[in-house]
Amino acid sequence: MSFASSMVASVPVFGRMFKLEGEPELEPINAWPAAMIMASFMWFSVAVLLGISLPLTQMLGFDTSLFYTAVTAHGAAMAFPYVFQLMMGVGLHRAAGCLGKPITGIIPALAFWCMNIGGILFTIAILMGLKISYAVMYPLPIVGVQTGQWSMTAVVIGFTGIAGILLTVILLYPVQVIKMLFFDRAQDDLILSPRTLNDPGMLGMAMAAFVLLIMGAPLLIVASAVLLALYGILPMAWVAWATDPMVFQFVFYIFAHNLMEAMAIMIISALYATLPLYLADGTRKLYSDRMANLALWILLVTSVTSFFHHFFTMFPALPSALSYHGNIMSWGTGIGAAVTIFTIAMTIFKHGLRPSAGIMAALMGFTLYILDGVSAIVTSNVAWSFQLHGTMWQAGHTMAVLVAMSLMWMGVLIHHYPVITGRTLSADSGKWFVTLFTVGAVGVNYSFLAAGAAGMPRRFAAWDQEGWMIYGYFILIFGLFMAVGMLIFLLDISRARIIDTGPVAAPAE
């Protein structure tokens, strides 16, 4: 038994959900993914409780500092330790099963530990008083020290944690994917469903890995320089180029925006791979692989430079030409999404769908992803950006894109779960999970968007102004729907039954 699988088996409660009881020979492609997926759900459980606490702190009139602590910790847990780690676990398992390459060695281990120790360090810093988000809002961390809001120790610990997370996201995960795609030797006994880069289900994996590596490299360089200065290894004067607010904001958003797009490309790619397995008699294909690949390429090309929409309201510091470019490219991603919608819809229209919990979770996640995409391109229009930037509209967009991707990945996870763990899930619980989680997620999303349309600021600890608390009530109600849906999902996987009828059915991938 490998270290990763022993570790999973030894973790209380969550370990039972993901311990490996399937075919031992598949352990090289199952062990680290199981550990990553398990850890992601531990983070998500914390994030859900913190999310529920946000409207409660406002309704009960608690100290505003508590709200800022909860909102920072909620965002910190959701974005990377939960969604990215879930994607990393399921995505690596998918890639390994398609390529017949093991997920072993130092890189997946480092990816796991850097992500989770980084997340823990950042959480400790938040509990020590550091209240910034991943967006960092530079130079707020330093201004916060100067104005006595938090200590320099908290900043150093927090930045160390963020560095660990970024190392996984920008370097370790992409390198592992590229290594598997182009270098490692395939093992026939690990191939579950062979796929090549011509397949849309595999192309997206490669695209996302390269986007993360290339678009994240400038941030890794800048963040490393700042961190070395914070440790006192380099004089602060030597890294003045990296601490310029404009430099920091641009390298951050070039990465952060493309990270979200890369994650979207990857999950759309996973949906392209999974959907055909649930069509008609299970032997059908996508309506058009060419359309599917075209959509991925459009999303890739348009998203790379659409990040300028984060800076529209800096006019005229951001030249108008770049604003228009960001506007056009952002709406260009909508063209890619329209091609994807058509491909998915026509595939179902042509062949019919076998609606099991996994594929329905993925399709409901896709529905939310498209709804969110519309809200995103609306706020990426220069005119609307000046009414919506900095409001709850954008918090809603961030929340919805993360929840949509997580629901899609949970759908793909339900499909892969029997192969990873050797256990099977309840169809009835799956239906309840998908229904409640979808209703909750869509409801929370519209509550945020309506609050933004009404002018309610994001990350703002005074919801009792201008009648904004009504949106807080809706957020709480729909948030509880999501929490109950999630609880049903976790209960279901903790009670999963061992598949006892011979070897585990060969997964389609």
Place this chain on the structure above:
Amino acid sequence: MLDFIYRTGWGAFAVMLLFQIPFLLVFLTLVFRKAYVNTGPSEISDARIGGLRRGWMALVIALFLIVNLVSIQFFPAIYTARAAASGVPAIDVAVDAQSWSYDMSRQEFEVGQPVRFNARSLDTMHGFAVYHPDGQVLFTMMLVPGVGVSSLIYTFTEPGTYKIRCLEYCGLAHHEMNDEITVTEAST
């Protein structure tokens, strides 16, 4: 009508629903009506889907073009340039934002008077959002320290007390960073 659509948050919300509702209706109907096991060959021809594909892409591109082309006149860069070229002198207002207050060179204006807000941050990132008395955001500017001045010209059309809020998280008293400006009827 266009003013409501392009210059209010609820206008943006309405346009968003215009795109979302047809998608929701068509896509979910398709998913749930097509939820059955069909072991026979598909009876839907590629030629039929080809026609749908051309129609769908034409509709999407047309809608995207219309929405964005019409929006250009509402870009702050455009209405600022128009106001500057109108010949009516704009009142210059210097705004310094610093945790957690604003220092404005002037806070009282008249209806119909173009006002050029030149805002900057002196410490960390801040926002400068002007709210109509009915609670709508009229415009917001992101202020990044060291980048220079964010600037636009706005002409108030109604008298009242307009709230100013910071929309960029700036620390523990971010929610208390606000101010007011007063707009009065135009003197003859």
